[in-house]
Amino acid sequence: MVQALEIALVVEDALSRVLMEKVLAHTGRDYVVLRPLVERGVGNIRRSVTKYLNASRALPHVVLADLDQTACAPLLRRQWGVVDLPNTMLFRVAVREAEAWVLADRAGFAAFAGIPPSKISPAPEALADPKQELVNLVRRSRNKRLAAELVPAQGSAVSIGPLYNERLGQFVREHWDVEAAMANSPSLQRTVVRLRTFMK
Incomplete structure (x- = not known):
């Protein structure tokens, strides 16, 4: 054992x-x-x-x-x-x-965010601000509910949406592929x- x-x-x-x-x-x-x-x-x-x-x-x-x-x-x-x-x-x-690790599963994150995988950098560690990139990707999502949860309201002083950690945490637990x-x-x-x- x-x-x-x-x-x-x-x-x-x-x-x-x-x-x-x-x-x-x-x-x-x-x-x-x-x-x-x-x-x-x-x-x-x-x-x-x-x-x-x-x-x-x-x-x-x-x-x-x-x-x-x-x-x-x-x-x-x-x-x-x-x-x-x-x-x-x-x-x-x-x-x-940490957001670079999330984006590194390009196919998984694309499916979650409702965006084409080609929009996601193949080298997320080279991004200057992976968190901002993630928010910007979701901003363009067809999934308006997800965008409202992860993207801050226009003119807001905060950098993330109200359910950012909860929704991304759910994605990681249920769908994020570590090997990918x-x-x-x-x-x-x-x-x-x-x-x-x-x-x-």
């Missing part, structure tokens, strides 16, 4: 949590998230990195942060002081943000590979 691997999962937002839960399941290992930490912003994760590092000695930690505007993942790791970590802590970076997304997202592929060997 395969022994469950109990971990703490640290992410920025609700969408990142759903993505990582799907990725953990996809590894084929028996991951159990005992402690999910949704930190509501990359700054909060950065401020708490030392705390996670120390806590990982009692419970292994998997941390996912968005690259955002930092030039590359190795630079972010150096800036955060997470280059050399104990084997009980895994630190991964989504390039440039890995083919278009190197940072996702590296994350899956590392999760398959973490704590072995």
Whole structure:
């Protein structure tokens, strides 16, 4: 019998949590998230990195942060002081943000959003702002209800619609294809590979 691997999962937002839960399941290992930490912003994760590092000695930690505007993942790791970590802590970076992983399943997202797959970039990690690109794609959708849920109202101060996390989370849980997304997202592929060997 395969022994469950109990971990703490640290992410920025609700969408990142759903993505990582799907990725953990996809590894084929028996991951159990005992402690999910949704930190509501990359700054909060950065401020708490030392705390996670120390806590990982009692419970292994998997941390996912968005690259955002930092030039590359190795630079972010150096800036955060997470280059050399104990084997009980895994630190991964989504390039440039978790929405790039969502868009990387081009066929799946196109079907969800009611748009042609050709409208979706084959290299979502090269986009300057994947979240904005995702919102813009849905804005052009034939599915007006979905657009109302994911796209902010005209003149709104917020960058996303009222049901953004709920609807995208539902898509990820029910339809997002990890293997298909890995083919278009190197940072996702590296994350899956590392999760398959973490704590072995």
